[in-house]
Amino acid sequence: MTTATTPSASDEFERHRPRLFGLAYRMLGSADEAEDTVQDAWLRFTAADRTGIEHPGAWLAKVVTNLCLTRLTSARARRESYVGTWLPEPVATADGTLGPLESAEQRDAVSTALLLLLERLTPTERAVYVLREAFAYGYREIAGVLDLGEANCRQLYRRAARRVGEPGSRFEPAPGRRERLVASFLTAAREGDLTGLERLLAEDVTWWSDGGGKVSAARRPVEGRDKVLRLMAGVLRRYATGWELTLAEINGAPALVARSGAVLVGVLSFELRDGAIGELHAVMNPDKLGFAGRQLARP
Template identity: 75%
Template sequence: MSITHTDEFERHRPRLFGLAYRMLGSAAEAEDAVQDAYLRYSGADPAVIERPAAWLAKVVTNLCLNRLTSARARRETYVGTWLPEPVITADGTLGPLESAERRDAVSTAMLVLLERLTPTERAVYVLREAFAYGHREIAETLDLTEANCRQLYRRAAARLGEPRTRFPSAPERHAELVASFLSAARDGDLAGLEKLLAEDVVWWSDGGGRVSAALRPIEGRDKVLRFLSGVTRRFPANAELAAVEINGAPALVARAGDTVVAVTSFDIRDDRVTDVRTVMNPDKLEFVRRQLTRP
């Protein structure tokens, strides 16, 4: 394979990773899908690939569709709550997130919502919303009719709900509240945390059976506060909390030395935290650890 052919693929790699991650909700699986696409590209005749970007997008999308089918079967037997794998986005790993819409598209909350969709609905929605594909381009990518793609997109959008009801907090206020949560958590200030939590707050934990974690959502401010009181007592003595942009929004990363212990993201409405999602499964924290230790 010529250097030119390799360089052409590398030029598209970040975009392909962003596509695969949005499709799969897993950085590790997205990397594998992109690498599989590279192998297919390296074995193809460059002369027959008229539009490399479109060719690669089609290959990656179909690889992800195949992976989603098996992933759904695995998630049915997943221990406890399944949450998407977190990714630090301040370094541009998922591409430019210069608008609220682009940030919402990679948020933890959105990736959880995308699990409601069938694999094909998800592909249509991601290509349309995150990559601004027209319905004709989507049809070519998925080998469907344009009318079918329009129908799939409408169905996916209806299942996901209106954006204004999904992500109502302003980015600046979101950052302020996460900073307040960080300060209160560092100080063990349960009274301060209580002021930040909505009365009907829900806390989701993903340990994947690998570490101790709540197997079911914890619902209600009082129960969440009791849970937090227990968590702070069990946390490693050398653990450090820091605010980091995860999936387009301020979040908290807990580290003990070079080990990432947890990544916590927040949904905020009316100046109160309504949902908290904490990933503690060490398999899902490896990508973030690599990002944090990258020179």
């Protein structure tokens, strides 16, 4: 007679860890804070009476969501005093860190653009939206996670969806178009070809920089093709000779990464509009590059 063995707390938790990290990252926009949140959930899991936890995955998702809600409340205050533009921490996604990204919808759910849009929402609206859109929770499940009424959760989702906008409007319809544009951008940047870069940019392109006051970066968005090209010319003159520029999949899309030796010093992601590059998001704050740097350093 075979007796089923109960998995250890560690084995059980590790089975859910990737999903919990993906949930926390989508809620917080910070990989480091997501890791800390998952660690806090682990401590609560080990301290709990596991005999009373019928569905560990659901129990842990509720713990992580509520830990994120607490963190988001304090994060709002910190971001109000943040130096310059705040952008989400980049995460390399080719290794499955944020789960399978096999469709345009799944890639959009972890894009820098969507994470920025989620900043418009209240913490509770964000939780409802993420659980519904990214993890396909039903309204009854969401109500159980947040200890709210089911009707209230439906209303919160509708409000969040209106404020974020229709996902379909953010998808790039032409397969491979984004990859070709980013590859062309990399080639032109390596060669210092400003004319080539100009052809890739929309006339109303906007450049957003996040240096966090730790490195030199534009503290306000730079708008318009001519101004963005002048900024890029300065960046290339000052830094490009000492940087190695390569491509990587960041937040579900091809992005340009810059290294100085073995150190990741910048991640530049792109948003397309009408077949051209409409927005560039440059994360250079070293405090935000540690997680992606560790990912990209792995063989």
